[in-house]
Amino acid sequence: MSDVLELTCELIARPSVTPEDSGCQALIAQRLSCAGFHCEHLRFGEVDNLWAVHGTDGPTLVLLGHTDVVPSGPREAWSSDPFAPEVRDGGLYGRGAADMKGSVAAFVIALERFVAVHPGHAGRVALLLTSDEEGDAIDGVRKVADLFRERGERIDWCITGEPSSTRVLGDLLRVGRRGTLSATLTVRGVQGHVAYPEKARNPIHQAMPALSELAARRWDEGYETFPPTSLQISNVHAGTGANNVIPGELQVLFNLRYNPNWHAAQLEAECEAVLQRHGLEYEVRWHRGGEPFYTPEGPLRAAARDVLASFAGAPPEESTGGGTSDARFIAPLGAQCIEIGPVNASIHKVDEHVRVADLEALPDLYQALIERMLVG
Structure with a gap:
């Protein structure tokens, strides 16, 4: 079993129905601390948030995600237990597989690999997680962004792992939201x-x-x-x-x-x-x-277009469609924000799943983006 598949399964097995985190962030913080990240737990109300940073000076690239999931609905409607991850027919099934524990696991693997290869990288690379994205979104990234404003936390670029692809991994690049x-x-x-x-x-x-x-x-x-x-x-x-x-x-x-x-x-x-x-x-x-946000042409959007084209085999559609994401709270801090993640066809549905092949490609995709922005 690959590293990213194993970690995704560990996260799915924790029934973190919003606003619960069920130990997901503690597991991730332990791994990233071992990789040299400084981890800060930011709890507001009933919501857990994790801020993990590597590096000191220069521009900051943030990977943004959430560990909470929507309720599964009746167990009997699922082909297998929604909180007992199961691989079948080339897919990983379970609540949160696509939205977005697969992306969160891929973030973690990509960060571990990146700092192992580039321990003295320029700038800062960070992971921001919340357990309040699928719920009220009051004590999650919204509250963290307020804290960051107060202490002058700088964020230059933000990549959100929301499931944005439509048919194949990397066929859509989200460059804004209404x-x-x-x-x-x-x-x-x-x-x-x-x-x-x-x-x-x-x-x-x-x-x-x-x-x-x-x-x-x-x-x-x-x-x-x-x-x-x-x-x-x-x-x-x-x-x-x-x-x-x-x-x-x-x-x-x-x-x-x-x-x-x-x-x-x-x-x-x-x-x-x-x-x-x-x-x-x-x-x-x-x-x-x-409020709406929009990332115009610039280094982040150009890097994402090139990386996604190499994974999908063609340039991605660049879109501002869909609902909302937590990037709406990060963009007002002055960050350029994009969203890249797995295929979204099954999110919030019974038998939610992600293709194992896509999941195993995600860490390489995110690592390539990090290297483009912080290594060149």
Whole structure:
């Protein structure tokens, strides 16, 4: 069994359902300490974070990942125990195999090999892990980034190991992500009998024109490689369950995924202007999940394109699609951020898996990137 396959299996066997870490970071810290890394455990609330650094002066390259996983769902839905890793038909099966314990294990192997070959390398190379990426993402990298700001921690380049490939390893290079902004909107009316609408005020009827306007709005035409900003209504709830009662309140959940044309505060103001123009009596609670980030052409993006082309056999697609990742908290520190990882077809699904061949290629891929940035 290869080093990376063995370590990935060890990590999968630890049921680290978010925000639990289940000893994954302690295992990794022990290995990296033996390799000469300075390891710092940063616990905030119920969340474990690990910061492991090798080197002292010069630019800093960070490998960013998470040890938590989403719940497995019913055991009987899986072909094998989700927390008992199993190799079959050329794949490694288990919760977190692709998202992202395989990448984390590959990071560790790549770092061990790199410092063994280049003990006096220029700059710093580091690993940052959290157990709060799949959950609320409050006490994980978001909180670590706040700490780094306070103490002036420098990060120049960041490689996130999220599963980004679509068909074969290395066919996609993520060079940015959209921002995310969520809203919980409460519209107040007056409850009453449906036969006497003049004695009530229906918040559903009142809110529909405003919601239609928000949903239909063309927010922008996109930005660079980013798609246009999108607002999606995800939940609408009102009423008592009876068909003869006008509800007194309506609750609506919606989310905006937005490109660098916008900041969260601007979008909040635009949405509330629509609600006010329609005369609604409302409250809205906003949650800023993270601003968009984008890495333009530069040394990191060029190195990643060359390395991925050598592994995939063709230049990668360079994309800003997908949801969000913890890189959204690192980019505001001034870092250029990219995302490279295994095929994402099975993530968050029953029978999540990664191809063993891809997993065993990942340490070489990450090591090649580190060497391009810190050795030349």
